Amino acid sequence: MLKRLAWLALCVCAPLSAAPHVDNQRLQQLANDPFWISLGHYETAKLGGWRSYVSDKKFFLAPDGNEHPDRELAATVQALYAPASAGEQHAQCVYPARTRWLKAQLNLTDLPTLDCTEFKQWFKDVSPHSAVMIFPAAYLNSPSSMFGHTLLRIDQADVQSDHTALLSYAINFGAYIEGSDNSILYAWKGLMGGYPGLFALVPYQEKLSEYRSLENRDLWEYRLNLTQPETERMVEHVWELKQIQFDYFFFDENCSYRLLELLQVARPSLRLTEQFPLTAIPTDTVKAVKEAGLVESIQYRPSRERELLSRAEPLTDEEQEWVLKVSADQKQLQTPAFKAQPRDRQALIIDASYRLERYRANGQERDPERAQRSFELLRAINQNPAPELDIPRPGLPEDGHESRTWQAGIGTRGDKAFGEYGLRMAYHDLNDNAESFPLGAQIEILQMKLRQYEGNDWQFQQLDLATIRSLTPRNELLKPLSWQVTGGLERVPGKHDDETLVSHVNGGGGGTWQLGEDMLGFALGTVRVEHNNDFAGFIAPAAGFNSGLLWKNPLGNFSLETKGDFFTNGEVRRSVSLNQQWELSRNLGLRLSAQREFSHLASPENEVMLEVKWYHY
Structure with missing residues (x-):
């Protein structure tokens, strides 16, 4: 920030060189150019006009440059003609990607001459020639890692022939965390935009060690077909983003979305970010990059685990x-x-x-x-050496089902028939189509369900804000903890033999065991806090259990679960349920579910439902 303020002060205190006059039509033409829009990280604002994803005012040269690409362009042209005495703080040194493009577009041959030693040395050290998109796969036992992640590796010219990828640099975008927030707090604050996001250029070896060793995540390397000039243009822009803050949100303005913006700087003809108006799940962004024809080869690196x-x-x-x-x-x-x-x-x-x-x-x-x-x-x-370890390559992460799910089902509860309709924004549950997903992984965000009973009686059935389950099997060598957490609104048995809508937060921990090649058994102790209008107190705590079986079978995924909640006010609630999903295609599933509920407040109730699940977008 001090650098930008220093050269602004020089601009005020010293006369500018003769900046060219750019007529308004040409100015608007350049301001609407896809490359300039990418450099400013602009998007169309909800009420018209523009807004930039960059939340840091010091990135812009015009006071309102975050909302007016044309004014930011005009301010940049003026700044390029500032006195050379500004040195490393001059706009030409601070904004090399802008400088290169505007020089070419406006034929700016009379700019002040500057050395820009810091940038040139940095650029020489990176020596960008080609790029590889890195996808550290999802890691079950870390909530901040369950979606996966993406970053870009910048290779020098001889990396492929000399096998020296460890000497490359990586471009990473992530939440900037001060202090020592734990994984669950990190996930919550990431959801709510509680952290600023920053770009960083770090040695690739550090990131490789972090993901493969420290976090035990498999790595997928997607070599991109970017040319050397395209890669250089992207790296120049990374210099412009040093210590520049963005908003960071776990599900949309995240690591993957920001890297898509960088790829659009490298190749302005790409239209990657517009495919993700609501969420940007890393696997979906990988899929978008592949569908755009950017991937020329794929390499798999298994984790130490x-x-x-x-x-x-x-x-x-x-x-x-x-x-x-x-x-x-x-x-x-x-x-x-x-x-x-x-x-x-x-x-x-x-x-x-x-x-x-x-x-x-x-x-x-x-x-x-x-x-x-x-x-x-x-x-x-x-x-006494062992044979070389041969690890089969698992299914590609991007080959799994789409992230958003529409649901429609018919069923009976007691003697009443109903139709149920639902939408889940993301992502995957224990019974969903299993290709490219580990058995025992569940992470769902913003799931809503409505029911229509006989007689056109509509009922709001469920709203899950977030549900995360990590059922990682234990063995003789490794003994990870299995855990789950969820919160939202749901229907529970009521005291008038009806269903009461309650708000709740619950979680639990325990163990999971491999019972067969494709079968897991799990047992968790749980705690629950519930607000229920049928209870005298405002909130009611409960202790309980959740156990069951998961079986990946030739048809799809089968689960059998038992649950129990024992409330301090005397209410006891138990259930047993089974689910079988038939995988009709990658993005289409048919699920049969059956459940019997027991409650001290109500009579036992049976429920059976058959639903279609369409994984879309």
């Missing part, structure tokens, strides 16, 4: 116990019991032990004892 689990997969329970013992104490390698194992099985155990030790070291300060254990295991691996 996936590598560990893949190595441990062929091991028996007894062999996995050996992994735990060997990783903790390398003297176990010399015991007669271990040496009695076949040599090829020893190799698998030692290799898995080393991977487990390195996995546990993720994010930890260097520990000399752990380093020594890793060294001993590496030496054992050299003496």
Whole structure:
């Protein structure tokens, strides 16, 4: 900010060089050019005109440049002719992408000459030649990571031939967090726009370590067919965005949306952002980039966690116990019991032990004892190497179903028939079409359901603000916590044998276990806080449970769940439900659900429904 203020002061205190007069028609033509619109991150305002996504006033040269691209352009032309004595704070040095474009469009051959040493050295260090879009896949046990993420890697000319991608730089947009907010608080404030967003250019090796190791997320690398001039133009604009704040919202103005804007700076003919007027889910933005013809190749990099689990997969329970013992104490390698194992099985155990030790070291300060254990295991691996680890590439993240869902169903509750209609803004539940989604993952945002009972009796049935469930299986080596959280409005059994609309927040934690190749069992303890007009108190707390089975079968996904809530006011509410979804196509599903509810306030009730789910946009 100080740089921009410094050169503005110089503009006021010193005479400008002779800036050319740009007639109004040409000014408007340039101000409406897609490239200038992209440079200013403008969008059409709701009531007409323009507004910029940039929330930082210091980005603009005109006082109202955030709403008037033409005035910002005119101010930029004037600023380019400011005295060269402004040095590194001169507009030519602060706005290299604007400068290059306006020089070409207006044939500005008489601009003051400046060195712009800081920018030129920075640009030389980055040395942009080509670009790769990186997609760190969703990671279940972190609510801030369950949607996935995107960033751009900027490669130098010889990266592909020399295999030196680790020396590249990455362009990342993210929430700027001061302090130590936990993951759940981060997700909430991200939803509500509680953080500013900033662009950053960092060594790619740092981001690779962060996502593959610290967060245990698989990486997908989409090499783009941007030319060198297009890549350079995009990187020049990143310099213009240093320390410039944007609004940050988890579901629309997020990392993926901002990177789409950068790609439109690189290639102004693209129309990527206009496809996402409401939400910008990372997988959907990846899909949009592919459909725009920008992707020329795809590479997959598994996380350390996936590598560990893949190595441990062929091991028996007894062999996995050996992994735990060997990783903790390398003297176990010399015991007669271990040496009695076949040599090829020893190799698998030692290799898995080393991977487990390195996995546990993720994010930890260097520990000399752990380093020594890793060294001993590496030496054992050299003496008896395991076969190379071959991890099958999973389904592409963007090949899953679309994010928004329309629902329509018919059913009965007791002796009454009904039709139910719903809309979910995002994203996926436990029974949805499973391709490219991990079993046990659920994240839903803004789901609304209406019912129409016989006699044209309409009823508002449900409004979920957010529902997140992470059912990650435990095993001998890793024991993650499964958890869930949800809040909103829903119908519950009422004291007049009707359904009462209540507001609620509830969550829980527990464990999930792999019962078969495509079957999970889970058990969680839960807590609930509810406002119910049938209760005397304003709010009523409850403790309870949620357990069940998930089975990915040839038809689709099956679930069987039992729930219970035991309120402090004496109300006891229990239910058992089953759901089976048939996957008719990638974006079309048919779901049968059945439920029996028990309540101290009402008679037991049965409900059965058959619904069509259309995944759209």
